[in-house]
Amino acid sequence: MIRTDTHTIACIVFAAAALATGILIDDAYYLQVLIFIGINTLLALSLNMLMGYAGQISLGHAAFYGIGAYTTAILSTTYNLSPWLALPIAIFAAVTVAYIVGIPTLRLTGYYLGMGTLGFGMIVSIIFREWYSVTGGASGFVGIPPLEIGSFSFDTDQRYFFLVWGVVLFFFIICRRIVDSRVGRALRAIHDGEHAAAAVGVNTAAMKLSIFVLSAAMASLAGFLYAHQVFFISPETFSFLASIRIVTMVVIGGMASIWGSLLGASLLTLLPEWLHAFADYEMMVYGLVLMLVMIFLPQGLTRGIIDLYEKSRKNRNK
Amino acid sequence: MQEFLQYLFSGITNGAIYAVIAIGFSMLYRSTDLINFAHGEFVMIGAMTMVTLTVAVQVPVMPAFIITVVGVSILGLVFERMAIRTVRRPEPIVLIIITVGASIFLRGLGMLVWGKDSHTMPAFTAHPPLDIAGARLLAQSIWIVAIAIAVAACLHLFYKRTLTGKAMHACAINKQAAWLVGIPSKLMTLLAFGLSTGMGAVAGVIIAPITMPAYDMGSMLGLKGFCAAMLGGLGSLWGSVLGGFLLGILEALGVGFVSSGLKDATAFLLLLLVLYFRPGGLISAVKVKRF
Numbered sequence: 131m132i133r134t135d136t137h138t139i140a141c142i143v144f145a146a147a148a149l150a151t152g153i154l155i156d157d158a159y160y161l162q163v164l165i166f167i168g169i170n171t172l173l174a175l176s177l178n179m180l181m182g183y184a185g186q187i188s189l190g191h192a193a194f195y196g197i198g199a200y201t202t203a204i205l206s207t208t209y210n211l212s213p214w215l216a217l218p219i220a221i222f223a224a225v226t227v228a229y230i231v232g233i234p235t236l237r238l239t240g241y242y243l244g245m246g247t248l249g250f251g252m253i254v255s256i257i258f259r260e261w262y263s264v265t266g267g268a269s270g271f272v273g274i275p276p277l278e279i280g281s282f283s284f285d286t287d288q289r290y291f292f293l294v295w296g297v298v299l300f301f302f303i304i305c306r307r308i309v310d311s312r313v314g315r316a317l318r319a320i321h322d323g324e325h326a327a328a329a330v331g332v333n334t335a336a337m338k339l340s341i342f343v344l345s346a347a348m349a350s351l352a353g354f355l356y357a358h359q360v361f362f363i364s365p366e367t368f369s370f371l372a373s374i375r376i377v378t379m380v381v382i383g384g385m386a387s388i389w390g391s392l393l394g395a396s397l398l399t400l401l402p403e404w405l406h407a408f409a410d411y412e413m414m415v416y417g418l419v420l421m422l423v424m425i426f427l428p429q430g431l432t433r434g435i436i437d438l439y440e441k442s443r444k445n446r447n448k
Numbered sequence: 449m450q451e452f453l454q455y456l457f458s459g460i461t462n463g464a465i466y467a468v469i470a471i472g473f474s475m476l477y478r479s480t481d482l483i484n485f486a487h488g489e490f491v492m493i494g495a496m497t498m499v500t501l502t503v504a505v506q507v508p509v510m511p512a513f514i515i516t517v518v519g520v521s522i523l524g525l526v527f528e529r530m531a532i533r534t535v536r537r538p539e540p541i542v543l544i545i546i547t548v549g550a551s552i553f554l555r556g557l558g559m560l561v562w563g564k565d566s567h568t569m570p571a572f573t574a575h576p577p578l579d580i581a582g583a584r585l586l587a588q589s590i591w592i593v594a595i596a597i598a599v600a601a602c603l604h605l606f607y608k609r610t611l612t613g614k615a616m617h618a619c620a621i622n623k624q625a626a627w628l629v630g631i632p633s634k635l636m637t638l639l640a641f642g643l644s645t646g647m648g649a650v651a652g653v654i655i656a657p658i659t660m661p662a663y664d665m666g667s668m669l670g671l672k673g674f675c676a677a678m679l680g681g682l683g684s685l686w687g688s689v690l691g692g693f694l695l696g697i698l699e700a701l702g703v704g705f706v707s708s709g710l711k712d713a714t715a716f717l718l719l720l721l722v723l724y725f726r727p728g729g730l731i732s733a734v735k736v737k738r739f
Contacts, residue, residue, distance in 0.1 A: 187540070234724045245674075246719075248671075249675070253720070347544070370667070371548075377500075413555060416549075416553075420545060423532055423548035424549065425531065425546065428535065429537070
């Protein structure tokens with residue numbers, strides 16, 4: 131029996147919309163932007179599971195994104211391994227690192243957790259920059275091969291578009307299932323009160339660690355997709371600012387909202403594209419937009435716009 | 449030995465700068481429970497203003513120093529009034545994004561005003577470097593360390609001896625109780641911002657002659673100053689000073705005797721170690737768990 135609910139319908143509508151977009155749009159620039167939106171959505175979704183649902187701040191999430199990208203780059207280029215073999219290794223690497231780092235780090239709370247993850251993220255990005263012989267150093271890593279299955283190559287933007295958005299759709303469904311399950315309830319309990327959650331029998335340490343590991347694996351997959359799309363990666367992409375950008379996507383889109391991740395990722399991917407028009411003022415305007423949104427709509431756009439709408443309706447009724 | 453001394457001197461010099469930046473972080477955190485990720489940008493603005501005043505406008509060092517610090521403090525007050533007090537839900541994550549947004553904004557502003565090139569300015573006084581057991585000690589290094597220690601001492605007296613300082617301390621302990629006994633806590637928050645960004649400016653001014661300040665110098669300095677503050681104990685004045693010097697010296701020795709690639713990583717490795725083993729910082733007796 132098929133259980134129909136709004137999420138299933140939303141997923142079907144979303145899949146149809148993605149399919150139509152992929153077929154109708156053949157402009158290379160728009161397809162590129164849409165691919166990046168897909169990759170960023172995956173990243174935002176991965177952090178949203180950790181931050182929005184379990185309430186654990188991470189200011190170093192770009193590290194896992196980078197581990198995914200660099201592992202596949204090094205294995206498939208330097209060692210000529212098939213990218214499909216590199217993928218599980220990249221995910222395994224991120225999961226291992228997350229596990230080792232997560233045990234001591236996740237014991238911290240609030241600001242201190244933020245700082246711990248920040249420190250970890252900085253160290254990883256410094257390793258990318260300083261380990262010249264393996265990572266290519268500050269100038270980056272070139273010549274990453276495209277993905278292919280047999281003779282079918284994901285070398286056109288349109289094919290890659292479908293690959294990326296297929297993965298995104300898959301994770302929308304998976305994340306929804308997790309959130310609605312027993313695990314999801316436990317995560318929300320941790321968010322609302324860790325001691326209370328522990329008191330009713332949630333193994334909070336194990337739960338936080340597993341969601342951290344899942345989140346790292348998803349970010350690593352996003353890194354894999356990124357590396358095989360742009361064929362060139364450099365430490366800048368995975369720096370502290372990149373981590374903050376992912377956090378911003380989650381917060382602007384709306385915490386604990388799967389579709390909010392899509393909104394936040396779309397906005398933050400498109401914003402720099404629009405801001406190119408400002409040329410030298412680009413950085414100032416970007417900073418200003420971040421500040422203004424957070425000052426006036428601290429719950430994110432999804433929630434914030436609904437709030438504004440309800441307020442105006444109440445005022446009208448008076 | 450000579451080599452060791454040389455690294456030690458450069459470590460102490462950098463350490464004094466980290467200490468001043470760390471004090472800025474600590475004093476703000478103590479009064480407001482807020483970590484200002486734009487702090488490094490105020491250091492940059494301090495350094496750049498100093499360069500402009502002394503090189504382009506030809507103001508003597510002493511007045512230029514005062515004008516810069518006062519100017520940047522005022523900028524800090526404006527920042528608090530415009531971007532922090534207006535926040536509707538002052539949660540850590542919201543404040544982090546706002547201050548990061550402010551840091552991007554200020555960096556963009558710096559790029560616009562001072563361009564993308566690095567600038568130079570002469571040392572405060574034109575003494576030849578001292579020679580101690582074969583190692584060179586720049587006169588500017590002595591200035592930096594002396595100013596850093598003087599600043600910390602002044603702040604110490606300010607908190608212990610003046611009514612305003614005590615009022616700020618009271619706000620740091622319990623804002624509501626302070627408000628009940630008649631301390632204007634909002635004004636104290638504003639003052640803490642001015643003080644903190646002023647500290648940033650001091651760090652910028654003293655570092656300007658020995659680095660080549662550019663619009664993007666702030667972020668790394670800010671993050672390292674923050675690590676130093678965590679190392680000594682966030683919120684503690686002398687802890688920040690200790691953390692700053694410790695970080696500077698360990699970093700210099702790490703570069704000298706291990707690997708130059710380690711330079712920027714040292715701060716963050718120390719940060720992780722402190723967080724894992726002594727989250728309250730090195731000199732705090734109790735294990736703190738805030739938030």
